[in-house]
Amino acid sequence: MEKKDVPMDGGKYGGFSHKYYVPDENGDYVRVLSSGWEPLNIANDKFWESVSEDLAGVLEKVKKGELSPLAYHMNRHMMDAKVLAQYVGLPRWRVKRHLKPRGFNSLDDEALKRYASVFNITVEQLKETP
Amino acid sequence: MTLKKKDKDFIHRISAHCESGSIASLLCNYGIEVSEPLVFGIGSGLFFGYFSYIKMMEMPLIAFRNMPGKIMKNTAKRLGVRFEIFTFKDPEKGMDALDRTIDRGIPVGIRAGLYWLPYVPDIVRFHFNAHNLIVYGRNGNDYLISDPVCEVLTVCSRKDLMKARFCKGAMAPKGVMYYPSDTPDNVDFLPAIRKGIKEVCHVMIHVPFPLIGVWGIKTYAKALKKWPEKYGERRVPLYLGHAIRMQEEIGTGGGGFRLMYAAFLHEAAHITGDDRYLEMSKRMMAIGDEWREFALHGARICKNRASDGDNFDRLSDIILDCAGKEYQLYKDLWEIVR
Structure with missing residues (x-):
């Protein structure tokens, strides 16, 4: 070149x-x-397309009540349960439990605050999805 | 050996790759005039590794450079510069230590998570935890930042910087910060260049491990053929796009660092006065172009699978050809430097 x-x-x-x-x-x-560079733009578009597709799928599941809003926020920040567990300092199996509505609803304020601070949002915002 | 920091203000230097760029920038501000490709070459930055079992956002890791932090260590050792390197467990302590150092007027290199830096454009915002940048001062809680891959100087708040420095996940930086504490009076580049090239050749052709070096490139080429059936019609463009991004996205200087290495060989020819490096540089440039050819054809497949003549066999052939040419190149380079 x-x-x-x-x-x-x-x-x-x-x-x-x-x-x-x-x-x-x-x-x-x-x-x-x-x-x-055009080839790279194509590759990037492909990647972001798939990210937003995955996110839409998760959002649908949250609306159906299969997953908790925490799962939506986690996916919005392109994390998985393993990384999120490191951020909040909990074992992975507990974070996985909080991704389900039942586990999420049983969280106390302290734990909710910890999750919210990872995503730089308030507890109220954490409980909401668009 | 004393520390001779230039009295002038911090000079921001734009570079292609974050780690070699920030090391070059720091050294220049301490009176050692080095270009970015030279640091990349002396630090033996060139590498290849196809680690299909290490997942990066569910995708196989395809590395075109050595481990983060290696370029700094190699360059420091070979140029006789001493770097002070600190890591921290407690984020507050890490930020306080950074404050104390920059308040003394010392520009500090830090490693941080790209995702949490507020000035990064959305298109490259993903969880890459080994981004290098330089903090050269602060106004209260606003840190003045010279990011080597960003064209302009930026600022970042204390809260955001703390989050970025202490991000979690693979390759977590643990708030690492570094600055040169001792620089030699005059630097001898000849042995440094020789050692830098020697290590690259050694890793690329002499290490008997099928996932790294030229052997790794061949493994990658063979694996690529099986991608369509392995990942399925729907997912395979995503994996191919990932491979292209790993190779060409910001920080690689194009062609998976091959173009930058060509620039290094060209500079090496000027410093050593050895014209054989010039020919090597041209050959490396041609190899880099071939890698870019791969990206070009790959992108076509990504966009429209049915296009003529572009298929995974062809992609695999391009990379196999690269592997052959690179093998010959490292062999010839080895003859020069050994």
Whole structure:
């Protein structure tokens, strides 16, 4: 790849654009900022599509009463029970129990606060889903 | 050996990869002029590993660089720079230690979770726990941040920074912070470059383990052929997209770090005066382009499975070809540096 080949296909990177070290016309290496690359945009779209699909599936289950709102917030932050358990300092099997409505409803205020602080929200917001 | 911090203000340097970028940036601010590719090369950053049993968000881990923290340790050892490295159990203590250090005017490198940093754009916001950045000062509870992969200087509140530094999960950073405490008067780059290249060649062709190095690339190529039946029609574009993202997303400098390594070899040729590195650099660049070719064809499959001539056999062939070329390249490099 040379300087003229650096892709400029656009993307939603903000200040985080891709940087490539490529030779310019004289063969000296320069750092070039790229606005994005189409194949990568496709891969990213695919990924975020699947994330939002999974989240919609979880939300449906929460509405049906199969899962607790905690499961929704956990999935919204792309976590699983293992990681969430590390954040709140509980064993994984207990977190898994709280993902069901019965376990979630039996939580006391202290535990709810701990979960809410992981997601930077209030206890009221934790009990709600959109 | 004394610490010669430049009296000037902190200079923000934009880089392609977070770890080599922050090390290069720190060293430059302490008077050792190094570029990012040079740090990447001396730190033996280039690697390949296909760890299908380690899951990263339910996807197999495909690594194109060595373990987080390795580049820093290798560079420090080979350039004779001493780094002070701290980790913490208690988040409050970790933040207090950071405060004390930056209040003394020392820019500090820290490792943090990408997900919790507020200035990161949504498209790259996922649980990656080994993002390196530099804190160079603070205004009360707002920390001044020079993120090497971000084009501008940013700020981050104490609460957010604490959360990011003490995030949990795989590769949890445990609030690690580091800064150079002792820099040599003059740095000899020749042996450092030699050792850096030597380690890469050793790991890539001499380690008899089928998941890493060139052997790992071959394993990856063979595994790729079986992906459609293993993961099913519906899920396989997701896995392929993941492979492309691991290879090309921010921080890799393109082609799974191969393009950056080519830049390093080019610089090595200038520093050592050895023209053989120039040819190696060109070959490495061609290999990097071939990896990008893989991403290009892979993305087509991701988008539309029925397109002509693009299938997993072809992808596998591209990667096998890369493996062959890389093997020859490391072999020739080994002859130069041994």
